[in-house]
Amino acid sequence: MLEVKNIEAGYGRSKVLYGISFSVPDNGLTAVLGGNGSGKSTTLKALAGLLPPSAGEIWLDGQRLDRVPAHQMAGRGLTFVPQGKEVFAAMSVEENIMMGAYHRRQEKAQIRRDLDEVYALFPRLLVRKKALAGLLSGGERQMLSIGRALLAKPRMLLLDEPSAALSPKVVGEIADIIRSLRTKGLSILLVEQNVSMALELADEIHILREGRVAHSCTNGPDVDLASLKQFYLGGGPALEERTAAVTAVTGSGTGPAHGPMEGAVGT
Numbered sequence: 001m002l003e004v005k006n007i008e009a010g011y012g013r014s015k016v017l018y019g020i021s022f023s024v025p026d027n028g029l030t031a032v033l034g035g036n037g038s039g040k041s042t043t044l045k046a047l048a049g050l051l052p053p054s055a056g057e058i059w060l061d062g063q064r065l066d067r068v069p070a071h072q073m074a075g076r077g078l079t080f081v082p083q084g085k086e087v088f089a090a091m092s093v094e095e096n097i098m099m100g101a102y103h104r105r106q107e108k109a110q111i112r113r114d115l116d117e118v119y120a121l122f123p124r125l126l127v128r129k130k131a132l133a134g135l136l137s138g139g140e141r142q143m144l145s146i147g148r149a150l151l152a153k154p155r156m157l158l159l160d161e162p163s164a165a166l167s168p169k170v171v172g173e174i175a176d177i178i179r180s181l182r183t184k185g186l187s188i189l190l191v192e193q194n195v196s197m198a199l200e201l202a203d204e205i206h207i208l209r210e211g212r213v214a215h216s217c218t219n220g221p222d223v224d225l226a227s228l229k230q231f232y233l234g235g236g237p238a239l240e241e242r243t244a245a246v247t248a249v250t251g252s253g254t255g256p257a258h259g260p261m262e263g264a265v266g267t
């Protein structure tokens with residue numbers, strides 16, 4: 001279980017997170033939603049050891065993590081897939097995936113089995129395993145980033161906006177993959193702007209606004225979509241447009257709560 005307790009963090013003198021708390025139960029999927037600049041990536045960077053919090057505590061399975069440096073996180077069971085689908089462009093797809101196993105050099109046979117498991121999950125990466133990663137499509141790069149993270153054998157996976165800038169079809173594929181990772185026993189923290197993806201996948205949803213958790217709810221058939229909309233959308237010039245998009249996803253209260261991906265609010 002991941003427990004985030006009142007963390008504060010920022011860049012230099014500019015504070016961005018003002019006491020964030022939430023948890024991800026074992027084998028659970030918790031989603032953190034929020035608009036641009038609300039502090040989602042900063043939260044993940046703090047959890048991944050890239051930006052040590054100035055206050056608060058982070059615990060994973062009873063181990064305190066908030067003073068553990070980023071390069072030791074994989075060994076503690078936590079792996080971060082950053083926003084932006086970055087890959088080592090001049091290396092092959094397979095070399096990129098293998099980078100995820102950097103801390104496991106002694107376990108060659110097991111790493112090979114894990115690599116095969118990644119290919120089973122992402123057949124497209126198997127087809128393109130010798131291609132330069134820089135030549136992959138956006139969707140393939142996202143799959144590669146997740147595949148590389150899986151080679152670290154995490155118990156806790158942090159995903160930063162995996163659906164961003166992808167077509168609805170590929171977003172659907174990524175959602176299926178995330179769902180299947182749960183059946184393999186992983187716990188997942190999913191950061192998204194895509195409300196429908198969170199509604200499809202999450203057990204718990206937290207909405208960040210200006211570095212604070214503005215609203216938290218348990219997901220399910222009777223999730224309070226009105227509050228979700230209100231807290232997620234807030235105000236600002238894009239409100240009308242975004243309200244229309246969320247309504248398209250969720251229906252006006254008569255249809256199923258978990259709508260298709262096509263109407264997703266995203267970047």
Ligand SMILES: Nc1ncnc2c1ncn2[C@@H]1O[C@H](COP(=O)(O)OP(=O)(O)OP(=O)(O)O)[C@@H](O)[C@H]1O
Nearest residue numbers: 011016034035036037038039040041042043083193
């Ligand atoms: N490296 C940095 N140095 C200084 N300020 C930063 C840095 N990275 C982010 N910020 C600021 O921190 C705030 C939160 O940014 P963050 O990247 O966490 O937002 P986000 O919720 O992930 O947004 P997005 O959906 O656009 O990715 C913003 O005001 C941003 O300008």
Ligand SMILES: [Mg+2]
Nearest residue numbers: 040041042083
């Ligand atoms: Mg971000």
